[in-house]
Amino acid sequence: MKRREFLKKGFALTAVGTTAGFSLISLLGKSRRLYFRPPGALAEDDFLAACIRCGKCIQVCPYNSLKYADITDGLHAGTPYFNFRRTPCYMCEDIPCITVCPTDALDHTLTDINKAVMGTAVITDREACLSLNGLRCEICYRACPLIDKAITLKKHQQTITKRHTVFEPVIHKDVCTGCGICENVCPLDETAIRVLPSERGDKAGHYIYLKEQV
Amino acid sequence: MSGVMNNRRRLLRRIVQLVVLFLLISPLFQFSFFSGTLISGTILGINMVDPLAAIDFILATKSVYLPVIIGAVVVLLFYFIIGGRSFCGWVCPMYLVSELIAKLPKSWRAFSYKPNHSSKFWLLGILLILSVITSQPVFEIVSPIGIISQNIAMGIDTPPKNTAYIEENIQSLNELGIKTSLLPNTEAEYVVLFNYSLWLLLSLVLIDIFITRGWWCRYTCPVGAFYTILGKYSPLKIKIDHDSCTNCGDCFTVCLPAEVLAAPVRGDTAWVNNSSCTNCLNCVDICPEKSLKFSIKMAKEKRR
Numbered sequence: 001m002k003r004r005e006f007l008k009k010g011f012a013l014t015a016v017g018t019t020a021g022f023s024l025i026s027l028l029g030k031s032r033r034l035y036f037r038p039p040g041a042l043a044e045d046d047f048l049a050a051c052i053r054c055g056k057c058i059q060v061c062p063y064n065s066l067k068y069a070d071i072t073d074g075l076h077a078g079t080p081y082f083n084f085r086r087t088p089c090y091m092c093e094d095i096p097c098i099t100v101c102p103t104d105a106l107d108h109t110l111t112d113i114n115k116a117v118m119g120t121a122v123i124t125d126r127e128a129c130l131s132l133n134g135l136r137c138e139i140c141y142r143a144c145p146l147i148d149k150a151i152t153l154k155k156h157q158q159t160i161t162k163r164h165t166v167f168e169p170v171i172h173k174d175v176c177t178g179c180g181i182c183e184n185v186c187p188l189d190e191t192a193i194r195v196l197p198s199e200r201g202d203k204a205g206h207y208i209y210l211k212e213q214v
Numbered sequence: 215m216s217g218v219m220n221n222r223r224r225l226l227r228r229i230v231q232l233v234v235l236f237l238l239i240s241p242l243f244q245f246s247f248f249s250g251t252l253i254s255g256t257i258l259g260i261n262m263v264d265p266l267a268a269i270d271f272i273l274a275t276k277s278v279y280l281p282v283i284i285g286a287v288v289v290l291l292f293y294f295i296i297g298g299r300s301f302c303g304w305v306c307p308m309y310l311v312s313e314l315i316a317k318l319p320k321s322w323r324a325f326s327y328k329p330n331h332s333s334k335f336w337l338l339g340i341l342l343i344l345s346v347i348t349s350q351p352v353f354e355i356v357s358p359i360g361i362i363s364q365n366i367a368m369g370i371d372t373p374p375k376n377t378a379y380i381e382e383n384i385q386s387l388n389e390l391g392i393k394t395s396l397l398p399n400t401e402a403e404y405v406v407l408f409n410y411s412l413w414l415l416l417s418l419v420l421i422d423i424f425i426t427r428g429w430w431c432r433y434t435c436p437v438g439a440f441y442t443i444l445g446k447y448s449p450l451k452i453k454i455d456h457d458s459c460t461n462c463g464d465c466f467t468v469c470l471p472a473e474v475l476a477a478p479v480r481g482d483t484a485w486v487n488n489s490s491c492t493n494c495l496n497c498v499d500i501c502p503e504k505s506l507k508f509s510i511k512m513a514k515e516k517r518r
Binding site for chain 2: 005008009011012013015016019020022023026027046048049050051052054055056058059060064068070071072075077078100102103104
């Protein structure tokens with residue numbers, strides 16, 4: 001009888017300890033991932049304060065683009081985020097995710113999806129980018145919902161044959177919404193174009209200085 | 215147990231609990247009368263926000279946003295009228311889980327630990343203070359009610375819902391001569407998503423099974439604590455008729471927060487004044503003498 005009691009207690013402690021311990025460790029562990037929020041989301045800290053983790057935006061998204069962060073994402077658990085490589089934001093004109101948000105975590109004054117800023121696309125792997133290698137890829141440019149505005153093609157001479165043209169996709173930060181379609185459609189195994197937080201890539205003063213010199 | 219048990223009210227409550235579960239999964243079946251979760255839902259266009267989530271929101275953002283307040287007041291008024299913890303007894307899926315666990319044999323418990331009844335109020339206070347300090351709605355991050363309703367509502371990866379919209383997009387892209395195979399597949403399958411936050415839920419369930427029955431709902435849940443405070447002056451309460459009560463104790467066997475019955479059955483009061491009562495009406499069902507009744511408590515009767 002004593003052994004049975006011991007086994008029972010041991011089993012209960014192991015079961016409770018494993019599950020509770022796993023939950024606590026994953027909650028308090030710091031996750032270093034970048035989270036791309038729905039259109040109109042406040043700055044990350046304000047967003048985390050205002051988002052009550054109700055999941056309405058995730059549920060309403062017609063493309064199931066939004067996913068909710070798991071407990072393994074630490075204190076981000078329950079918040080919505082995009083995985084652009086899986087499903088990007090297809091930029092619905094009526095922005096249902098903002099309409100359903102019960103709080104102001106998603107800015108209700110944003111009515112034009114083209115003015116949303118979820119991030120900014122950046123060519124992160126210039127060596128791998130097919131277009132920059134002189135191939136006629138330009139898939140990101142073609143797929144961009146703001147074609148010729150957010151991504152334009154800059155033509156310059158290809159250096160290998162000296163006869164052909166490189167069509168370089170150039171992303172314009174002030175227009176790009178960070179919808180992630182370019183990241184999604186990039187044909188490389190590891191995408192060469194990625195959405196990064198829009199705070200990055202700010203034109204520094206010296207760039208403008210250079211422009212003025214010319 | 216003595217007397218013939220009348221299960222009518224319990225059956226009604228089970229139906230309501232199942233209807234809530236159905237409402238949560240209804241958007242998967244393209245119904246549009248309900249959307250959202252138990253943290254914030256919209257039923258027939260009426261926006262509701264869990265009052266505790268609304269308070270957390272105000273404390274975390276240190277600002278007031280009117281639609282949140284309105285949504286919370288709708289819920290507050292509703293549960294004030296029908297009795298604060300009616301939410302627990304009739305709506306919350308965690309309480310259903312707790313009730314089912316209560317049916318498991320008592321011998322499964324490896325430890326006998328009884329927390330203090332005031333611990334849920336302490337936890338509520340600590341969480342609210344933490345929300346102010348960390349500027350995050352702390353309880354909503356770990357809320358098992360949120361986790362369980364999110365997992366019911368969104369635990370299945372569905373094919374894209376708005377197929378007309380997608381087809382329109384594909385068509386316009388086709389006209390532009392753009393390859394469309396990269397757009398979402400409208401015939402995607404339903405896939406069950408595994409979510410690690412279910413481990414948190416599992417740990418609560420295991421504590422319920424092996425250590426303290428009703429550990430979460432009776433002693434810990436901050437939402438329950440909040441509704442207990444709200445229900446203090448609710449007009450709808452259980453009344454006991456001391457003349458017909460035989461002190462058989464049947465009601466204690468079916469009550470999850472059984473401590474609420476102690477004072478009225480002893481004869482101290484005519485009403486179940488402890489608002490930890492979830493108005494589940496199990497006691498009304500089981501009472502062989504029909505001494506217990508669900509009735510309206512008027513203000514002048516408050517003293518008794």
